[in-house]
Amino acid sequence: MSIPAELRYTPEHEWVSVEGTVASVGITEYAAQQLGDVVYVSLPSVGTAVTAGEPCGEVESVKSVSDLYSPVDGEVTEVNTELDDDPSLVNAEPYAAGWMFRVRVAQDGNGDAALPPDLLSAAEYEELTKSAG
Amino acid sequence: MHERLGAVITSFAGWQMPLRYGSETAEHQAVRRAAGLFDLSHMGEILVSGPGAGGALDYGLTGFLSGLRPGRARYTMICAPDGGVLDDLVVYRRGEQEFLVIANAANTPVVFDELRSRAAGFDAVVADATDDYALIAIQGPAAAGILGGLTDLDLGAMKYYAGAFGSVAGAPAWVARTGYTGEDGFEVFGRPADAVGIWDALASAGASAGLVPAGLAARDTLRLEAGMPLYGNELGPDLTPFEAGLGRVVKFDKPGDFVGRSALEARSLAGPSRALVGLTLQSRRVARHGYPVFADGIQAGAVTSGAPSPTLGHPIAMAYLTAGTDARDAVLTVGIRGEAVPAQLTDLPFYSRSR
Numbered sequence: 443m444s445i446p447a448e449l450r451y452t453p454e455h456e457w458v459s460v461e462g463t464v465a466s467v468g469i470t471e472y473a474a475q476q477l478g479d480v481v482y483v484s485l486p487s488v489g490t491a492v493t494a495g496e497p498c499g500e501v502e503s504v505k506s507v508s509d510l511y512s513p514v515d516g517e518v519t520e521v522n523t524e525l526d527d528d529p530s531l532v533n534a535e536p537y538a539a540g541w542m543f544r545v546r547v548a549q550d551g552n553g554d555a556a557l558p559p560d561l562l563s564a565a566e567y568e569e570l571t572k573s574a575g
Numbered sequence: 576m577h578e579r580l581g582a583v584i585t586s587f588a589g590w591q592m593p594l595r596y597g598s599e600t601a602e603h604q605a606v607r608r609a610a611g612l613f614d615l616s617h618m619g620e621i622l623v624s625g626p627g628a629g630g631a632l633d634y635g636l637t638g639f640l641s642g643l644r645p646g647r648a649r650y651t652m653i654c655a656p657d658g659g660v661l662d663d664l665v666v667y668r669r670g671e672q673e674f675l676v677i678a679n680a681a682n683t684p685v686v687f688d689e690l691r692s693r694a695a696g697f698d699a700v701v702a703d704a705t706d707d708y709a710l711i712a713i714q715g716p717a718a719a720g721i722l723g724g725l726t727d728l729d730l731g732a733m734k735y736y737a738g739a740f741g742s743v744a745g746a747p748a749w750v751a752r753t754g755y756t757g758e759d760g761f762e763v764f765g766r767p768a769d770a771v772g773i774w775d776a777l778a779s780a781g782a783s784a785g786l787v788p789a790g791l792a793a794r795d796t797l798r799l800e801a802g803m804p805l806y807g808n809e810l811g812p813d814l815t816p817f818e819a820g821l822g823r824v825v826k827f828d829k830p831g832d833f834v835g836r837s838a839l840e841a842r843s844l845a846g847p848s849r850a851l852v853g854l855t856l857q858s859r860r861v862a863r864h865g866y867p868v869f870a871d872g873i874q875a876g877a878v879t880s881g882a883p884s885p886t887l888g889h890p891i892a893m894a895y896l897t898a899g900t901d902a903r904d905a906v907l908t909v910g911i912r913g914e915a916v917p918a919q920l921t922d923l924p925f926y927s928r929s930r
């Protein structure tokens with residue numbers, strides 16, 4: 443099970459990758475394995491304001507449907523339209539081609555992206571998946 | 576063993592069962608096109624034996640089991656006195672005086688207790704043999720070829736819903752041509768100590784033919800496409816077999832009384848209170864268990880099972896609609912988290928294998 447060290451995570455199994463003030467978001471390999479084959483991803487529209495910890499989409503798999511939570515506050519700048527044709531990218535490459543949406547987040551005093559303080563490190567997220575069995 | 580294969584394990588009725596090994600869609604397709612291997616050891620096995628075994632089952636179940644020939648199987652149900660379904664069952668007659676009753680895992684204690692009390696007064700012994708059997712199913716068009724090379728039984732001569740004692744990979748087993756996938760296939764009831772050997776022999780013999788291990792997730796989409804009911808979804812104590820469209824399992828013409836007879840006769844005459852229907856959605860969102868179904872905008876029932884159909888490429892569902900709903904002419908929709916998604920009435924099963 444891959445949990446890339448450079449990413450941040452949420453307890454709801456999203457990952458976040460930040461470049462400048464743009465955060466890319468997807469779901470973790472652990473989440474994709476638990477959900478099983480993803481058949482449909484409903485994403486927020488470009489321009490939508492999203493709030494950290496609030497649902498902003500849905501991930502539909504063969505067995506279940508789950509809310510997709512935004513890990514950050516900001517405005518959606520891009521969504522992965524490839525998932526429309528091939529939602530299985532979420533299972534195949536959850537951290538790469540299976541990314542879901544990008545959000546422009548506010549800047550802090552240093553000009554860095556202002557991220558919620560409760561995002562998890564890779565080690566913390568790994569701990570969480572282990573305790574979930 | 577399953578964890579060695581990378582399975583995602585789920586807790587089911589107190590058992591740790593493989594939900595999927597890799598992609599449940601690929602497992603589903605393998606069963607439709609080649610073969611899948613399932614561990615179904617959670618299923619309950621109840622042995623009913625003795626000179627009065629057939630009579631006890633005729634009284635205890637809806638079917639006419641004493642009329643079953645040795646070596647044959649029957650799909651049947653056990654009902655409460657009020658006609659409600661306690662479980663759906665497959666019964667094998669393994670000998671003149673021996674029947675093997677297969678119950679759903681969660682219902683096995685209830686079925687065992689009921690059969691034991693219903694058999695009182697018959698010259699029959701009812702024993703819970705669940706721990707004496709491991710159940711491995713091999714399902715799909717390639718199943719007969721794969722299993723055929725590992726058994727002394729003549730599978731070509733074994734009819735659908737028949738079974739025989741034989742050996743599989745050198746171990747003794749009861750082998751039956753039954754299943755829950757809508758494909759040809761076999762179920763192998765062996766000793767638990769032999770299970771890994773049987774599994775490994777089938778897996779390696781079948782690998783070149785495309786056999787893959789398959790989990791409960793694929794089993795659920797396979798049975799849904801085949802229009803087969805699942806206890807807890809399409810069947811339950813608040814429903815009689817008639818609601819599920821399975822009134823044919825109730826044998827009113829068998830001799831003697833049976834538990835639930837008078838209630839079931841009344842229900843048969845009055846007609847079912849609900850009707851099980853098939854629905855097809857041209858949507859990417861999936862109708863799932865519990866979602867409301869509307870006819871011309873008015874709630875008429877609820878979805879009992881739903882999934883994206885791997886074979887058909889769109890979502891399918893089974894749903895109960897209140898008796899009297901004019902499903903043929905009404906505009907049907909499913910409420911999917913607040914959105915009314917159009918649904919088409921579809922004859923069950925959604926999928927039938929070509930013979």
